[in-house]
Amino acid sequence: MNSQRDQAYLKTRVGIYASRLLSAEDIRILKQMSLHQLGERFDLLPIFEQEIEIRQKSGLVEHQLLQQLMNELKVLLRPLSGRSRGLILYWPRKYELYNLKTLIQGKWNNLGIQEIRHNLYALPENIRLPHEALLQAENVQEMLRQLERGPYSQIASQARTIYEEQHENFSLGAAIDRLYYTGMLAQANITDCSDKRGLKKAIGCMVDRQNILWLMRYRLVYQFAPSEVYYLLIPYGGQIQRDKLMELANVEGLDTIIEQLPDPFHSLLAGSANITDARQRLDFWVSDELRKLMLGSRDGVVAALCYLISRDTDIWRLYAIIQGKLLGMTNELLDEAVSGIKGSSSSEEAA
Amino acid sequence: MFSPLPMKQISIKVLNEDLPGASVILAGLNNFSPDNRPYAENALTEIPGQHFREQYNQAKSRLDKISALVSYTPTPFDGEVTTITEAELEQANQWLGEAWETCSDFEERQRRLTEESRNISQLETSLANFSNLDVDLGQLQQDQPFLESSIGVVSSNRVEQLKDAIGLDGYLLFPFLQSEKESHVLIIGAKRTEHSKLKSVLDTAGFRPLDIPPELHTEPETAKSRLAERHAAVDENSQQLNLEIVAWRANALQGLEQAAQTLHLAVPYVALGEAARKSGKLARLQGWVPAEDMAQVEEALQQKLPNAFVLESRDPLPEERAIVPSVMRHSRLFKPFSSLVMQYGVPRYGEVNPTHLFALTYILMFGMMFGDVGHGAVILGAALIWRRKLGSFTPFGVAAGISSMVFGLLYGSIFGFEHLFHAWWIAPLSDPLYMLTVALLWGIGFIVISSLLNIINHLVQGDRLGALFGDNGLLSLLLYSGMLGSGYSLYAEGSVGGFWATLAILTLIGIFAHKLIEQEASIGERILVAFIETFETITGYASNTLSFLRVAAFSLNHVALAIAVFTLAGMMGDTGHWITVVLGNVFILVLEGLIVAIQVLRLEFYEGFSRFYAGDGKAFKPLTLS
Numbered sequence: 010m011n012s013q014r015d016q017a018y019l020k021t022r023v024g025i026y027a028s029r030l031l032s033a034e035d036i037r038i039l040k041q042m043s044l045h046q047l048g049e050r051f052d053l054l055p056i057f058e059q060e061i062e063i064r065q066k067s068g069l070v071e072h073q074l075l076q077q078l079m080n081e082l083k084v085l086l087r088p089l090s091g092r093s094r095g096l097i098l099y100w101p102r103k104y105e106l107y108n109l110k111t112l113i114q115g116k117w118n119n120l121g122i123q124e125i126r127h128n129l130y131a132l133p134e135n136i137r138l139p140h141e142a143l144l145q146a147e148n149v150q151e152m153l154r155q156l157e158r159g160p161y162s163q164i165a166s167q168a169r170t171i172y173e174e175q176h177e178n179f180s181l182g183a184a185i186d187r188l189y190y191t192g193m194l195a196q197a198n199i200t201d202c203s204d205k206r207g208l209k210k211a212i213g214c215m216v217d218r219q220n221i222l223w224l225m226r227y228r229l230v231y232q233f234a235p236s237e238v239y240y241l242l243i244p245y246g247g248q249i250q251r252d253k254l255m256e257l258a259n260v261e262g263l264d265t266i267i268e269q270l271p272d273p274f275h276s277l278l279a280g281s282a283n284i285t286d287a288r289q290r291l292d293f294w295v296s297d298e299l300r301k302l303m304l305g306s307r308d309g310v311v312a313a314l315c316y317l318i319s320r321d322t323d324i325w326r327l328y329a330i331i332q333g334k335l336l337g338m339t340n341e342l343l344d345e346a347v348s349g350i351k352g353s354s355s356s357e358e359a360a
Numbered sequence: 361m362f363s364p365l366p367m368k369q370i371s372i373k374v375l376n377e378d379l380p381g382a383s384v385i386l387a388g389l390n391n392f393s394p395d396n397r398p399y400a401e402n403a404l405t406e407i408p409g410q411h412f413r414e415q416y417n418q419a420k421s422r423l424d425k426i427s428a429l430v431s432y433t434p435t436p437f438d439g440e441v442t443t444i445t446e447a448e449l450e451q452a453n454q455w456l457g458e459a460w461e462t463c464s465d466f467e468e469r470q471r472r473l474t475e476e477s478r479n480i481s482q483l484e485t486s487l488a489n490f491s492n493l494d495v496d497l498g499q500l501q502q503d504q505p506f507l508e509s510s511i512g513v514v515s516s517n518r519v520e521q522l523k524d525a526i527g528l529d530g531y532l533l534f535p536f537l538q539s540e541k542e543s544h545v546l547i548i549g550a551k552r553t554e555h556s557k558l559k560s561v562l563d564t565a566g567f568r569p570l571d572i573p574p575e576l577h578t579e580p581e582t583a584k585s586r587l588a589e590r591h592a593a594v595d596e597n598s599q600q601l602n603l604e605i606v607a608w609r610a611n612a613l614q615g616l617e618q619a620a621q622t623l624h625l626a627v628p629y630v631a632l633g634e635a636a637r638k639s640g641k642l643a644r645l646q647g648w649v650p651a652e653d654m655a656q657v658e659e660a661l662q663q664k665l666p667n668a669f670v671l672e673s674r675d676p677l678p679e680e681r682a683i684v685p686s687v688m689r690h691s692r693l694f695k696p697f698s699s700l701v702m703q704y705g706v707p708r709y710g711e712v713n714p715t716h717l718f719a720l721t722y723i724l725m726f727g728m729m730f731g732d733v734g735h736g737a738v739i740l741g742a743a744l745i746w747r748r749k750l751g752s753f754t755p756f757g758v759a760a761g762i763s764s765m766v767f768g769l770l771y772g773s774i775f776g777f778e779h780l781f782h783a784w785w786i787a788p789l790s791d792p793l794y795m796l797t798v799a800l801l802w803g804i805g806f807i808v809i810s811s812l813l814n815i816i817n818h819l820v821q822g823d824r825l826g827a828l829f830g831d832n833g834l835l836s837l838l839l840y841s842g843m844l845g846s847g848y849s850l851y852a853e854g855s856v857g858g859f860w861a862t863l864a865i866l867t868l869i870g871i872f873a874h875k876l877i878e879q880e881a882s883i884g885e886r887i888l889v890a891f892i893e894t895f896e897t898i899t900g901y902a903s904n905t906l907s908f909l910r911v912a913a914f915s916l917n918h919v920a921l922a923i924a925v926f927t928l929a930g931m932m933g934d935t936g937h938w939i940t941v942v943l944g945n946v947f948i949l950v951l952e953g954l955i956v957a958i959q960v961l962r963l964e965f966y967e968g969f970s971r972f973y974a975g976d977g978k979a980f981k982p983l984t985l986s
Binding site: 014017018022025046092142145148150151154157163166167170180183184191233234235236239240241244251254255258259 | 397417418421422461467515518521523527528557558561563565566884889892
């Protein structure tokens with residue numbers, strides 16, 4: 010996308026859409042709202058008024074919110090062509106990867122077709138897996154055979170190893186996440202966007218966030234060896250690179266990990282009580298950084314990408330609030346639910 | 361003829377048990393398209409046939425998988441048309457399930473054999489790589505007192521990170537054979553007394569050890585021959601498996617045929633989808649039928665449905681226009697042109713069907729751009745000779761050939777010879793400016809007709825605002841007239857005529873104001889979008905008109921190419937002269953002919969259809985048994 014007209018169009022669009030992003034204050038207010046008020050504000054009342062199970066309502070809300078996001082994506086894609094378009098189209102592929110994981114785990118656990126289908130995201134045609142064929146597979150091996158014939162052959166062969174040797178399946182989730190982020194970086198490297206630094210910074214923020222959380226989880230919860238932890242990380246972060254990751258992989262204990270982190274993460278996470286707390290702080294940091302980039306970048310593609318990621322985070326925060334209200338959660342529980350958003354994070358968290 | 365056929369919305373009330381039968385009868389007629397919209401009546405809440413559909417989908421998926429594995433193609437259906445019951449479908453699905461179980465086992469065995477073959481190939485590659493070293497591979501895998509080592513394959517893009525990762529545990533990694541996808545690596549480290557962490561990292565990395573069997577722990581030459589033996593064994597197993605598959609296919613053929621026929625007859629009921637609803641014993645199905653076929657539908661139902669039914673029909677409502685399927689029935693002559701129109705899009709119900717206009721203008725433009733009696737005759741002859749291969753596209757070739765011949769007579773050209781007979785109208789190169797003027801006027805006429813069709817389309821759809829203010833609406837057409845009038849005044853009188861200039865400015869303001877009002881956004885975005893779109897309207901008309909200059913340009917180009925061929929031929933001897941003339945004509949026919957065909961299509965689609973033809977109609981997809 011080189012034309013000034015397209016840049017102007019894209020930036021104007023992002024500028025208009027940016028007013029929809031939620032501030033911390035907006036989130037606080039949304040948490041205080043009743044379900045009816047939320048329904049009125051976000052056009053969800055028809056769903057809330059239906060006489061169906063909470064689970065179904067929740068599914069419909071999720072579908073509608075995701076649909077909103079996909080509609081905005083379609084509008085932002087309009088002026089884009091070539092590699093810029095490829096980059097922006099790559100971003101929502103994470104939902105395709107969530108679906109991939111759901112399909113594998115669904116077959117793994119012998120869930121019925123309807124049950125698995127219910128848990129899949131409805132995605133636009135161009136980023137959708139051949140769900141129906143995969144769903145009709147009669148067992149895990151058959152589905153893996155189908156996947157091995159396509160672009161996910163690497164994931165399929167890893168899943169086969171895990172399936173046949175009955176290992177923990179964390180490495181499958183990690184492989185899927187890594188595939189997504191490395192693919193995103195590859196797209197960023199070949200794009201014709203004029204603000205590559207801004208673009209890499211945006212992706213770097215996401216990778217750093219992901220690496221820190223993985224590092225903490227694998228070291229502290231799963232107690233993996235340093236070599237295994239390092240292998241599962243992505244050595245192309247924004248501010249934490251290969252050498253620092255190797256160093257961090259050897260560290261033990263939450264406080265020591267935080268102490269060893271470079272700034273701004275050191276000061277940002279200082280005093281974090283647990284991984285959930287750290288994740289909440291990191292999510293807000295990523296949101297702030299992306300919003301700054303969105304306003305400051307001279308390139309519409311960077312602004313559009315930052316907007317989409319921020320909007321995605323917001324939508325899942327909103328979804329968490331609505332889900333909490335549907336389930337009758339208290340405000341304290343809602344706080345935790347909002348921190349446990351999945352939109353900006355890995356498929357591992359989503360599933 | 362000039363728009364899709366009038367349609368009727370029909371509703372058929374039948375007993376539940378007659379619903380599958382009704383679907384089969386309608387499928388036999390090939391003129392009923394189900395309407396899947398939700399029903400207005402709350403009384404009919406259930407969607408019948410859900411279980412039937414699930415069974416069908418599963419069975420169809422199984423049949424497709426089996427067909428792909430055993431290379432089976434169902435024979436075309438020619439039996440008696442009957443209604444398939446749910447029990448029959450379940451039985452077929454169960455049989456296919458059992459059949460697929462066997463086939464899935466074949467497929468898994470095939471996969472394992474392929475995997476084994478790949479592993480052996482990798483071992484052979486590794487061996488070849490090690491042969492220069494002349495070392496005993498077994499030494500690398502034997503239990504050493506102080507050394508731990510592994511040979512295997514990992515994904516190439518993860519080698520560096522794996523090297524760093526195992527480096528943290530004091531292991532060394534040596535890639536010794538790398539390709540774009542995979543790398544063979546050797547991993548060595550000091551043997552640990554505690555539990556090795558290496559395995560879990562390697563598992564995570566998807567490391568596939570090259571498990572060298574004990575019998576290969578020997579010199580490379582011996583190992584090589586043993587690997588060849590293993591390869592031969594795998595090939596033999598593959599052949600054996602293929603024989604088993606062929607034998608199974610022969611046994612199962614009758615069952616497969618029967619299942620395929622069952623599924624074939626189940627399709628109409630499955631395809632009804634949500635167009636049918638039921639409550640208690642009553643069911644209703646709704647859909648669209650061409651008005652002229654209504655009597656046929658009623659007669660068929662009366663003759664074949666065992667129980668009473670109620671058939672109601674009505675004209676489509678104005679608000680239903682967007683969802684009414686478009687049926688176009690053309691004579692054989694217009695079929696190829698209709699296919700090309702469909703490449704652009706299906707006309708909306710009520711919208712002008714541009715097939716006839718397209719056929720006429722396409723043929724005229726092709727002839728004008730490629731006018732030559734000889735070349736036209738070759739195209740005509742080729743179309744007639746290869747009429748079987750061309751099928752329904754034969755009339756297209758015939759018409760293009762005749763048009764080219766007619767314009768060839770008008771231009772006085774035969775196989776590039778310009779002086780064999782006198783032009784009935786004009787030799788293009790004798791007055792290029794005249795040719796360009798004719799093309800320009802043709803283009804203006806084409807654009808005006810397209811815009812008028814657009815206005816008609818909007819009016820037919822009841823969209824008066826669109827007809828007046830929309831893109832290529834009345835205001836845009838007046839703006840175009842103003843631009844043309846101003847341009848002509850400037851050319852003929854040296855000044856822009858007051859009337860035309862006023863017309864252009866007023867219509868421009870009208871278009872801008874409308875675009876400003878119709879936007880739903882902030883004022884800044886409205887102004888930006890309205891400005892860009894209005895500007896595009898002006899540039900669109902100007903550039904589209906100039907595009908038609910290519911009609912003249914290609915007629916000139918055709919002559920120029922012929923001159924080039926004859927100039928080259930003139931440089932050759934007697935034999936060379938005629939060879940060059942023949943080859944040159946072949947070149948012109950194939951290359952220029954193709955380019956002209958594409959250019960005309962471009963003019964039709966881009967300069968014509970984009971002005972008046974939404975092409976977003978709903979294709980008529982009837983229930984069918986074929």
